[in-house]
Amino acid sequence: MSNKYRHDAKSFVYKVEEEAELLAFLLKVMSNRSRNSVKSILARGQVTVDDHLETKYNYPLYPGQTVKILKNKAAIKESVLIGMSIQYEDDDIIVINKEAGLLSIATAKEKKSTAHHQLMEYVRNEDPENRIFVVHRLDKDTSGVMLFAKNEQAKKTLQNNWNTVVKERTYVALVEGKVTEEKGYMKSWLRESKTHLVYSSHTPNDGLLAVTRYSLIQANQDFSLLELQLETGRKNQIRVHMQDLGHPVVGDKKYGSKENPIRRLGLHAKVLAFTHPTTGKVLSFEADVPKSFFAKSK
Known part of the structure; x- marks a missing residue:
């Protein structure tokens, strides 16, 4: 469904390969996390799609888009500003x-x-x-x-x-x-x-x-x-x-x-x-x- 194609100290970056809703996509690429944990990452504003912040579970994704997830440690650091x-x-x-x-x-x-x-x-x-x-x-x-x-x-x-x-x-x-x-x-x-x-x-x-x-x-x-x-x-x-x-x-x-x-x-x-x-x-x-x-x- 997706490949992580790069990551840095602060973020994981994924390329969308097929249509999906955002929450379903995140649950697949973050399969080691619980549903509640993934939902809270989304709710806290740690996810951007292409060049905008997105918090909606049912936001539709399309092939070619880029999804970026700010890592928890980076988000918790007070110096990191989201969005x-x-x-x-x-x-x-x-x-x-x-x-x-x-x-x-x-x-x-x-x-x-x-x-x-x-x-x-x-x-x-x-x-x-x-x-x-x-x-x-x-x-x-x-x-x-x-x-x-x-x-x-x-x-x-x-x-x-x-x-x-x-x-x-x-x-x-x-x-x-x-x-x-x-x-x-x-x-x-x-x-x-x-x-x-x-x-x-x-x-x-x-x-x-x-x-x-x-x-x-x-x-x-x-x-x-x-x-x-x-x-x-x-x-x-x-x-x-x-x-x-x-x-x-x-x-x-x-x-x-x-x-x-x-x-x-x-x-x-x-x-x-x-x-x-x-x-x-x-x-x-x-x-x-x-x-x-x-x-x-x-």
Whole structure:
């Protein structure tokens, strides 16, 4: 059914050879473990499929996918962060690369399996008084660069001046259909319904102004890969603007997507450049675009 084709100090990596549900696959490749032990490995977020964290027992696997299992010892070590990695850290900020599938912050249902909670535990290992402050968010199913503050002052400086502090916010989106324009510009006013669906109004000042610029990286008949520059950072902005364009983000059922060949949301925060809240220097961070985005739009 599968072969372990490599492993390192932290992970076992397997290649999927035939269709299966994730739990069944794990039970086969980890046949020396009990069902409960395998279920808890899955529930703790130690399993990634291709480039995203997955906890669902019945998640469907297909030939060619890669399943990575973080070893228990590595997961137990406090320095190991699940579903994310630290790109940069100093006394004021932490920049991470978040995988798709990891919540940025707690929800009513989930308190611990979040980037914020893990970073809080991480900084409290050094000093129990340490804290982490949320500056901005990425949707659970969006991957890429994310910034947190390590003290109240840094948080206030970043949040209160977000539009001037941020020098570049570049996303990459895999969208449905063939986009023919090489470049484009979207402008609308975003409103949110009672059911938390964000939608565009083209009446000036009827909601929050949202501006997105896009350029085409590559496309085939079915899918297009776009680079997007955000001039405003509104909730679900890219997802709504891509729906308005007639090319919804792959895997985004909420905003019109009909297909999900990559089995995740086709949205990735590629670059975040900003002025450091204390030093005033401009820092820029980049997270590699998932390979599946390129493969589907070739």
